[in-house]
Amino acid sequence: MAMANSLQLVIVTESVIENTIIEEILALGAKGFTVSEARGLGTHGMRSGRWTVGGNVRIEVIGDADLCERIVATLQEKYDADYGLLMYTFPVNLRN
Amino acid sequence: MAMANSLQLVIVTESVIENTIIEEILALGAKGFTVSEARGLGTHGMRSGRWTVGGNVRIEVIGDADLCERIVATLQEKYDADYGLLMYTFPVNLRN
Amino acid sequence: MAMANSLQLVIVTESVIENTIIEEILALGAKGFTVSEARGLGTHGMRSGRWTVGGNVRIEVIGDADLCERIVATLQEKYDADYGLLMYTFPVNLRN
């Protein structure tokens, strides 16, 4: 899928909404994603990954600027107020 | 190992071939690597990390453009057809 | 926290000093961090994550160049000699 001008969008959020977020991402047109477990601290407090608190997930999506824009806009509107959420992008070169 | 012009190569692939891929990377001259567990969706379908399906691993290698080129070329030729494989690079500044 | 000119600082180090490193990072002014489990190979040998050897952690901090500079300088001075440690930065666009 070697294409120019790809962006990597990284989403760090609460694992309790992992499935919901992934459904959103796919509905918005992502062709794939990669998820890994994480924990962390942010404005919503410590998320140590212990039960009853829950941990974070780190979701990575590679796509064009347009797709990333749509995902960012949707998640920000629907989940940013109530859930721990961090999103950032950076350009990458796809190599296969 | 502070050197200029380093690239971070990220390889997302099936955990069943983790050891094989790491041998290739070291044989091609990488001085180190970092591995973490992941799961994901791509053209080879969902890899949820449940047994019988298996999960992915995310392998990161920092090196110069040459090394990354060699790794990309080798893995693409030998593993891209049969295994789930995603590779991308981006420039980073090494700080120690 | 959408701000321009953010850097992502990635620190890969031994899990035995995770808590110590995180205290340093917060004391130096980081507003948050994300941690995930990793394993790897570097100049300090293989860290497979098996017990008695221990694994690595991958700590990500997003902040301005100043903060990253302070963290890099502190960790390099205090931990680079005795512990496995890799640090690198790259620019990212914060999206929320």
Place this chain on the structure above:
Amino acid sequence: MTFEPVVLFFLLGVIAGLARSDLKIPGAIYEALSIFLLLAIGLKGGVKLAEYPLASLLFTSLVVVGVAALIPLVAFPVLRYLGRMSRADAASIAAHYGSVSVVTFSVAATFLDQHAVAYEGHMIVYLVLLEFPALIIGVLLARAGTAGQTRWDQLFHEVFFGKSILLLIGGLAIGYLAGPDGIAPLDKLFFDLFKGVLAFFLLEMGLVASSRIADLRRYGTFLVGFAIVMPVAAALLGLFLGRALGLSEGGAVLIATLYASASYIAAPTAMRIAVPEANPALSIGASLGITFPFNIFLGIPLYWWMAERIYAGS
């Protein structure tokens, strides 16, 4: 008042947590222990259930569940107006206290066994039935008169197919279908090891609770008081109901414990999904940081003491 030795493991966990020890039960193990406990309790209940005519259970079950609905309905205004909490927070905490705690129930049953007090085997059915109605009441309270749309489908899914209910009901069904003889070869795992696993679980709960205790200072004395007074009031309701239903003294203590206990497995997840604007630290802090230890150390012996008074007076 004596207590069950198994609660000493909770204490050990609290000490380890407060001392910032590196002791931690890995998440995978915690998950496995909780699947074990839920299945084992379900199986135990299912085997007992086969001994009772189902029809006779129907009426008492309706009463036990109906009366339990009072708990969140009383807790909500108390939290909202006395405690001056936001609607979402009050509703979420009310849901936690209306639902039940499987581990508290297990400690109470162990306590009764230790003191050789008999109780009806079908209590476990009430445990299953009491787990979820309060969650729905909580969401209704949070949404009453507000415009916020609720993810009702997600809530119902979470409530009925969330792992706690699914394992409890699944175990109940398997125990009922297989009967005592069919389950016998599983006894060595599910019944003989039960108390040991409970000890392990309490160790981890102590570790987690200790991190909650620190948070509590921030929430103020109102919530701390609520987390102690509410269970005692609910337990009294349970004791009188138990007597009215003609249950044994041990059975009444178990109803009291169910009413007094607050959920910290099913409720937090359900509330995070259905009432995300509620602060989870408040509800979990109160239920796990105060009510749970209160119940296992003081509450259960107290409810038994009260039961003896109430039954003596009949």
Place this chain on the structure above:
Amino acid sequence: MTFEPVVLFFLLGVIAGLARSDLKIPGAIYEALSIFLLLAIGLKGGVKLAEYPLASLLFTSLVVVGVAALIPLVAFPVLRYLGRMSRADAASIAAHYGSVSVVTFSVAATFLDQHAVAYEGHMIVYLVLLEFPALIIGVLLARAGTAGQTRWDQLFHEVFFGKSILLLIGGLAIGYLAGPDGIAPLDKLFFDLFKGVLAFFLLEMGLVASSRIADLRRYGTFLVGFAIVMPVAAALLGLFLGRALGLSEGGAVLIATLYASASYIAAPTAMRIAVPEANPALSIGASLGITFPFNIFLGIPLYWWMAERIYAGS
């Protein structure tokens, strides 16, 4: 036809999976359970093995393994020409069905115990011996007349030092060397808990199988038919062989079950490495999504029923 209560846990897992419950057995637990099962079976077999003269086992073992080679050799042309599958896919599926399933075997043994049917203790030796030859046959079939180079060294390594074979053979050796008395102090873990652990394992298998059921629609009715007819045919072969070898009725049912069962632990990994161009979803979908549940619910009682007819006619 009655079935073993333990299979109800598989059903519970399927229901949870289809209902998209959040129930999941953590990977680490699944790993530990499978190490437990493999070691326990090996130990059990090793203790029994000590009771038989090894030489007498050699001949029957050769026959049981030799006849089993027919299974992949018949399955391959059926899949390739009747099923119009690619060479790689046909070879990989043939390898899965030629190999065996440890859990299916355990459910069959439990079934026989429950019905108080005796069987020879050395059956477990066949289980170990049958696990790998089909994997090598599968790779040979995939590579016959093609230019593709095979990672033979990796395959042999995977087959002989892969954890299933290693734990089975290791357990066998330890059981044999230590004898019943040496193993006795381990009985409480490895034997008393065996059936309970099997129940847990079946719960997880149900969860995984449910995700495979959805896939199956895509593979068409041919594969579904194959996944039911093939085991029954193989079981018949096993029953007649068992009678010819003078085994007890119970022993014949176990040979039949071994022949009928399809691997989903050793085979998928080995095939992914040695025949990577085969689609793993097809082989795992058939073996885990259809053949496994078919065997534990219908197959085992059916093979027993057939065994009674065949042995009555002798």
Place this chain on the structure above:
Amino acid sequence: MTFEPVVLFFLLGVIAGLARSDLKIPGAIYEALSIFLLLAIGLKGGVKLAEYPLASLLFTSLVVVGVAALIPLVAFPVLRYLGRMSRADAASIAAHYGSVSVVTFSVAATFLDQHAVAYEGHMIVYLVLLEFPALIIGVLLARAGTAGQTRWDQLFHEVFFGKSILLLIGGLAIGYLAGPDGIAPLDKLFFDLFKGVLAFFLLEMGLVASSRIADLRRYGTFLVGFAIVMPVAAALLGLFLGRALGLSEGGAVLIATLYASASYIAAPTAMRIAVPEANPALSIGASLGITFPFNIFLGIPLYWWMAERIYAGS
């Protein structure tokens, strides 16, 4: 010299490791097993402790711990001047050998049980007491006459609230408080399964040790020799002390084993934090790669043989 069958699991692990098998015990399971072993040993000791007057234990405990301090104090100059190691490395290895191994102790106790040799129940108290003083001596040795600042607060915290000590002492206290009757319902988990869990643990230790064996070539023959001679010398010290203290023959073997064993749970973490410039591969390679297998296969039977000679001569 016969050995305990349970050590065969260690051998299986070594073989799997050397053959580069994909067998591995997941980290979460390893963690859980070690929590189990530490708690179980603590509980066992606590129950026994209740049978002894605490005051009478105080004197012998002081002697056993005091004499044990000789071990790191002798090991350090040997490593530093004979072995030409850096100050940090010599100090860290000395600390490992001065501390003790819970698993080696358990194998020795199992060995004595198997040979029906009696021993005093309070040995476990010595196990707990011997775990940490050597760690502090090691840090003092590393820092003597150097400018390097030590993270003393972190070290003390690690030593006293690190999970090994915490679980051992916690178990001891719970066992002591609850007494045999209070602990009885936990026996099925903590005592009946103990030996099986030990087998599992030894399997994993074999896997890890095998990776250490390869490293050892690099460290040279001096370290290998040290890792065998040091335990035997320490064991002799322990045997004579045991006799002098009037312990039973079995008790003396256990003191000998404690002195001979080297830590690989508490010590590595503590040294990594307090003496980070020491190379962890050296100390863990010696203690886990050589001393541990030496002790469980040859050392324990040897110490028993020596005990018989020494006690016969009294």
